[in-house]
Amino acid sequence: MSDWPQGYGLHVLQEVDSTLNEAARIASSAQGPVWIMAHNQTAARGRRGRAWANPQGNLAATLLMRPQGNPEQAALRSFVAALALFDACVAVTGRASGFSLKWPNDVLLNGGKLAGILLESTGQANQVTHLAIGIGVNLSQAPGADKVEPDALRPVSLLSETGTNVTPEDFLSELAVAYAKYETQFSIYGFEPIRAAWLSRAARLGExxxxxxxxxxxxxxxxxxxxxxxxxxxxxxxxxxxxxxxxxx
Structure with a gap:
């Protein structure tokens, strides 16, 4: 297991309505970036208010942080998070084949949806004060086809597609380390290196x-x-x- 990145906090909850909701509740008291992980969410959500199925054994986590900059800059961290997810998947499976990134915020495995990212922010005067990056990964189970909308990609799990059995805690450890690396790169060099790395892993580029x-x-x-x-x-x-x-x- 990788070491936990310096400067990042960790809160692990047995059950919560949503890790994104928990991030909003603790935002005013958080002293620095903190990962919030829950073993069970009772009201998880995805993009555009859609419900997010979260079977037991999967990862449900949110990174709460105070970024510098405007909403447009903060939104680029969806690409930072996607790269970190890709690296975490490679780290726990020992393989890069089959993984790809789907614009704007999904991770695919063998053409199916493995993970999703949802950003929520608060701010004033065109400055973001708090950013919450919600992440869900199908580690052990994929939701049934009845849980996704028509035309959506089939949900897949890391276990069913690769045979890799990893706990949410161990996966989050890899994810946190990878995210910290890319966040540092983004802060120093801007979006261009992140954009280039994301495009090199993009699904259906040129199609x-x-x-x-x-x-x-x-x-x-x-x-x-x-x-x-x-x-x-x-x-x-x-x-x-x-x-x-x-x-x-």
Missing amino acids: VISARTTASETVGTFETVDAGGNLVLNTARGRVSIPAADVYF
Whole structure:
């Protein structure tokens, strides 16, 4: 097991409504970045308020931190977290094959959804005061197909796809170390090295994908992610930059 990164706290709870909710409750008293992990969540949530299934033995954790900068800069930490998840998966399985990153915030394994990331922040005067990075990883069990929306990727677990049996605590240890490394890189060198590393692990780069919002759908070739973290598609009407959407392929 890796050593816990210096300067990061750890709170482990047996049960909580949501680690994101717990982060909001302790934000005013937190002295530095802290990981919050729960063995059971009773009201877990994903993007756009969707329910997040969290079977026993999976990882449910949130990193609470006080970043420097505006909301746009804070949002780029979804890419930092994705890289850390990728590295943690490689560390516990001893293999990199099969893992990829799906814009904006999923980790895939053998084409199925293994993990998701959700960012929530508070702030004032265009400055983020607190950032919570919620992370869920299907370590031992994948939710059933009835727990995901139509057209979504099939959920998979680390255990079923690789045979690796790892506890949430041990996985979080690897994740925390990897995150601290990339956070330091991001703080010193900015987004560009993070962007390049993310693109080297990106799913369906150079292929035709669909980006959907509640109002529209854009289909095009996944060309890149730009300096602002936006998805760039090459479409029939030219290059289109998309700041937020759900991606399907």
